Amino acid sequence: MKSMFSAVLGAAVLLAAQPASAQFVMTRTTPGVTYYHKAGATLADHDTQLAQCVADAQTTAQPASGGNALVLINPALGIAGVSYDLRRNRAGRRVNIENCMVANRWAIMTLGDADASRLSPLVREPARLHAALAGMVGAERPVGILTRWFTNDAVNGASDRFSGAERTEGVSLSLEAGMGASRGLIVLPPTPALPRPTLATLPLEPLERARHIRVTDDSTLVFIRLTGDIRVSADIIAFERLGPDASTPAWVDQRANLFAPSLNHRSVERGLPRVGVYAYRLPPGRWRLAGMARTDMAWSFCQGTIAFDARPGEALYLGSFDLSGQMLPDMTMRDDIVPASRRPEGLRAAEYTAEGRYPCSSVYIYGIEFPAS
Template sequence: MRIVSLLAVALAAASTGALAADLTATVPGYTYFHRAGATLADHDAALRGCIERTARTISPPPPGVVSFRGPPKGPATVKVVADIGKGAFNDLDGMVFENIHAANIENCMVVLGWDVRQVDVAEGARLAALPRAAKAEWLSSQVGAPRPASPAARAFANDAHWGSTRMFAPSARPVKPSLSLATQPATTVSFTWPPAGDAPPVKVLKTEQVAAAPADAALVLVRLSGKTLQAGQQLVFRRTHAGPADTAPDTFVAALPSRWLPADGETYDTVQAFAVPPGEWRLSAMRRDGITVDFCLGQPTFPVAAGGTVFAGWYTLGDLQWGPRLDPSAARSALPADRAGRLKAAAYANGATGECGGTYIYALEIPGAPFVEGYRDGTAATPAPGPGAVEPSPPPAKPRAPGDPPVSTLEPEPLTPIKPSFGKRQD
């Protein structure tokens, strides 16, 4: 019954002709941020916090633009301008395009519980021409209004969890400046990149290394499946540091092979194992085609104990909902008997936060998992309508074209079982 109801929602969305969710660009036209009951001071404080986080993101050059410098290393200073959309880009300490700032400020505000309101073109042009103080006066009557005059164009919907969401692409420059941003002064943010003290990442284990792992070693297993278009896609896991003196490895990366491509539509499947320091580990980011989507605004986290063997999930990249499935049964056959008996599914909690970086920033929630104590963003920003897990509706989908295969179900049949095996990852 749940599948049928979700399917009906997806088909209804498709019939409207709306485009899929997009983390790479802002809502078009004149917009502002709104949250019922908020004050202008609340709005400005949230916006300043998002600007600070956004300054640390680095955009790849747009198509046709060649960059001879990489991301900043060491001290960096970035100016986030209030009238994003009027210039081409800022080039401070590396290729930092202002369009990435606009997209990420909107991503951040949406995760924090604000929705994006789209203003009529004529009214938006009138407001944009007003002095900053007059814009702020108009916003003060709208940002917290229980029934604002402008329609809602975007709100948090756990978009990173949906395979139809646009994430791994250069960001387009906004057509119009945000009315919310236009009330803010330009902000200069200084920081050091990359963060100091990061140890080299943990390498994937070969089959014989898994068998030889000491009894007190903590192992994490990840299963990835995908098709041609997902080749090279990576899941980045990071550990929460215990303190400045903690120099143990804090990263491992599970990835689909990228040096070879199967035939069009062919599926490939891999299970990877990592010997990690015990502690709290997070699904921190996704990478593909040189673009990193950083879940710094809300990351799924799970504990790993010394001597434990944890299955972090089966991620079917490219599916409408790409994961994880947490049944560890299929992974047990690749483990020695003692390890197989100890294998447990990761106990995920949503909402761990961290310092932002990468290309795009957002949050990722595993439906049904609880939230870490104190987290009030994402779907936690909206009270649940009743008992039970809250799962957002699928994002709007592109209209079906003639010749597209029929939609039969939102939850595709499991992939043909392939006996998991460990081996050296090909990147």
């Protein structure tokens, strides 16, 4: 678990075939005989992306049933841990390979009976199957039925995102053929030598006293609003400060690089939405929406996410996140963010932009994008 987000959270179906009212399950593989497709791509493109997704999936692990991944202790101190379910790891990594490919804009095509009967026997002959896929993975008119493609499923409260990976379904011809061809294409960078973390690097807590909610010259004051019903009361979203490079966490400068607001402490009458507004004082830098978690299930948006720049002396509004709906920031500046009498001068909406992939870990992996306005 290389990043602070994974430290905190990891230690701490068919879209076209289903009726519109069905719940999409992100923790299972697509049934049927399938392959990955991207118009115009080559077989080499397919193999390289598959290799990257296999490598990223190998960094994930399924927690043991009843475990709790939300242990807010820096595991680099050697005092926090979580047990993993080795039986479910195989299924979970298959799920993560599929989610990774979809997050990188590869669609899933499901073969009809005739094509499935023709190609399925080649699973026993990976080289022949690989050759057969050469004309399929990038075809302008692909074989089969389009059954899954990228949407912001990970931030859709209607999706099933937090169940364990109990089993896999279907046969992925891409995976069966491409494992051998992809082997050796991706070489992971060595883990850098890191200093020992201190208490100053632990995740930030929200500011509680009014006198602390003020702008300072060496930090960025941010406000974030969460809403959701009782079902999401244990959910968190996590923001992570970027380090000097992809392999080095930002806390090497001995300042915190994570904050993770939740509605967990908000009491409410049954049936009414919970609302929480939180203020944090952040070290300056670039901060990405790194993932989300519910008890022992965590997601990393390591395949691409959104991020904002925090500059010293600024006050930013990070938006309102509906944890039981579309969990992307609504940047409407509401009256309940902060009372007018305490609203910092110059408070403005954060500007989110796209942020690329980074080293993965956690239980599940995916990517998100901010819809164009």
